[in-house]
Amino acid sequence: MTSSEFVGTCGAHRETYPKGRRAVDAYRAFHRDGTADRFEGPTLPPIGRTEVEGETIKFTLSLPGGVETESVLIPMRRRTGELTRTLCVSSQIGCAMGCRFCETAQMGLVRHLAVDEIVAQWHVATHQLGHRPKNIVFMGMGEPTDNLDAVIPAIRVLVDHDGPAIAASNISVSTVGNPEGIRRLGELAAEPGFHRLNLAVSLNAPNDRIRAEIMPVDRAWPMDELMDAMLAWPGRPKSAICVEYVLIPGVNDGPEHCDEVCSYLRPLRCSLNVIPYNPRRDSPWPAPEETSVDEFIARSIANGQFTKRRGTKGRDVMAACGQLGNPEIRARRRVADGSRVELSIEGFRRP
Numbered sequence: 001m002t003s004s005e006f007v008g009t010c011g012a013h014r015e016t017y018p019k020g021r022r023a024v025d026a027y028r029a030f031h032r033d034g035t036a037d038r039f040e041g042p043t044l045p046p047i048g049r050t051e052v053e054g055e056t057i058k059f060t061l062s063l064p065g066g067v068e069t070e071s072v073l074i075p076m077r078r079r080t081g082e083l084t085r086t087l088c089v090s091s092q093i094g095c096a097m098g099c100r101f102c103e104t105a106q107m108g109l110v111r112h113l114a115v116d117e118i119v120a121q122w123h124v125a126t127h128q129l130g131h132r133p134k135n136i137v138f139m140g141m142g143e144p145t146d147n148l149d150a151v152i153p154a155i156r157v158l159v160d161h162d163g164p165a166i167a168a169s170n171i172s173v174s175t176v177g178n179p180e181g182i183r184r185l186g187e188l189a190a191e192p193g194f195h196r197l198n199l200a201v202s203l204n205a206p207n208d209r210i211r212a213e214i215m216p217v218d219r220a221w222p223m224d225e226l227m228d229a230m231l232a233w234p235g236r237p238k239s240a241i242c243v244e245y246v247l248i249p250g251v252n253d254g255p256e257h258c259d260e261v262c263s264y265l266r267p268l269r270c271s272l273n274v275i276p277y278n279p280r281r282d283s284p285w286p287a288p289e290e291t292s293v294d295e296f297i298a299r300s301i302a303n304g305q306f307t308k309r310r311g312t313k314g315r316d317v318m319a320a321c322g323q324l325g326n327p328e329i330r331a332r333r334r335v336a337d338g339s340r341v342e343l344s345i346e347g348f349r350r351p
């Protein structure tokens with residue numbers, strides 16, 4: 001709940017809960033200090049596992065039914081030397097999108113996460129692990145636009161001034177490129193207080209032929225529809241969409257691919273974020289050579305495209321980009337809400 005929803009609920013149960021200003025204070029104490037002694041507090045899911053590689057921490061939360069969320073605290077060293085952390089949160093357990101380079105895709109969709117299960121990942125990172133994240137990215141397990149009914153309310157809680165109070169400019173939602181989902185997120189970004197919300201789009205290919213090979217969703221949402229949706233993104237003035245490009249050897253890393261993707265992106269104000277592929281379990285492809293990553297980035301910059309490289313952290317604990325997903329849960333794959341998406345042997349079908 002946002003603070004105003006919480007105050008409203010308390011008002012409706014006056015005998016049990018604090019009311020008015022005391023309700024706001026209780027909400028603040030819960031989110032800001034992690035204490036719930038002013039009312040009968042909610043129960044947080046227990047931490048399942050934590051794995052540490054350097055300063056990167058991957059942790060899971062155990063949910064009823066033997067399933068678990070996965071989140072990653074990623075260290076970011078500023079030029080000033082200050083260490084901040086970005087929290088990568090999951091929006092679903094598993095994912096139905098079937099991207100071939102992604103570990104999570106191997107699980108299929110187990111179920112959507114509820115609003116509190118998303119916010120709990122921030123709460124546990126901050127108050128139990130003791131690392132208050134500066135930024136939040138919806139880049140963990142799941143496709144956020146497939147669960148916007150929980151993701152949008154979770155963002156509202158995370159930016160609540162009386163709650164976690166994270167600036168919308170420090171929150172990024174990454175999507176596989178669902179045009180309708182981008183439109184709904186755009187409605188949120190058009191609201192006061194949310195116009196600096198960041199959008200990241202997982203492109204990963206220069207054309208529909210290659211994209212459909214590695215991302216079955218391209219058959220439902222081709223790149224021209226995706227471009228129309230990105231061009232309509234409201235955002236703040238001068239905002240740039242982050243276009244993610246996982247560089248996979250022999251698939252999308254050639255000079256001709258680089259030129260084609262730069263030409264596709266030309267109408268858009270965006271930053272191209274090149275991510276060296278992190279091999280998933282049983283991956284058909286290796287990680288790219290450093291030279292091919294450097295050459296791709298240099299060529300993209302020479303083409304006039306603003307381009308950055310995303311550093312790889314957490315590879316050893318399967319916490320790096322595209323590596324989240326518990327192989328033990330794969331065997332229990334089921335789609336809880338079959339009305340939303342369906343993954344079949346032929347690939348992705350639009351709901």
Ligand code: SF4
Nearest residue numbers: 095097099102105142
């Ligand atoms: S890359 Fe993202 S959208 Fe694609 S399968 Fe993995 S979690 Fe889902």
